[in-house]
Amino acid sequence: DGHVVVVGSVAGFELYAGGAGYTAAKHAERALTRTLRLELLGKPIRVTEIDPGLVGGTEFSLVRFKGDADRARKVYEGLTPLAPEDVADCIAWAVTRPSHVNIDEIVVRPRDQASATEFNRRPT
Numbered sequence: 253d254g255h256v257v258v259v260g261s262v263a264g265f266e267l268y269a270g271g272a273g274y275t276a277a278k279h280a281e282r283a284l285t286r287t288l289r290l291e292l293l294g295k296p297i298r299v300t301e302i303d304p305g306l307v308g309g310t311e312f313s314l315v316r317f318k319g320d321a322d323r324a325r326k327v328y329e330g331l332t333p334l335a336p337e338d339v340a341d342c343i344a345w346a347v348t349r350p351s352h353v354n355i356d357e358i359v360v361r362p363r364d365q366a367s368a369t370e371f372n373r374r375p376t
Contacts, residue, residue, distance in 0.1 A: 253351045254297040257343055258285045262305045262359065266368035274316075289356065298354045300346045305361030305368070308333035330373030331364035 263271060264278035282301065289299040306328070313324035338360065346355040364372040 255347050256285075256288060256292075256297060256299045257347065258299070258301045259339065259343075260285065260301050260303045262303050262361065262368055264301075264303055268368045271368075289354075296351070298351075300343075300355045301357045302339060302342050302346070303357065303359045304334055304339045304342075305359075305365045306331075306333040306371075307336060307339060309336050330376050331371055332362055333365075334360065334362050 258281060260281050261274075261278045263275045264282035267275050282303075285299060285301045292299060308328050313327045314321060317323040342358045342360050346358060349355060364374075366372075
């Protein structure tokens with residue numbers, strides 16, 4: 253049995269200003285994953301999409317803001333983002349289900365994030 257795991261993003265189904273290229277790529281990735289699931293039906297291969305929200309401890313915001321470390325740091329200010337390990341836990345859970353179980357999608361966000369643009373920021 254095989255298992256294809258695609259790490260997407262909430263940007264695959266939510267939009268935000270300044271993210272046209274990224275959200276377009278993640279929407280395409282989502283379409284590819286869902287099409288792959290259809291095309292592999294009947295074969296011993298599962299397909300899972302993991303869509304995390306805000307994840308800290310990566311270079312995502314630094315790259316997004318072209319190396320502006322202050323701007324990148326402010327993305328995470330006043331909230332606790334997901335850690336890369338949180339996303340890894342979701343992947344591990346999905347791939348360790350019995351072979352007859354397919355987890356199509358997991359959307360995981362920090363508690364302080366309701367959407368791609370709505371956050372509960374605490375005073376710092």
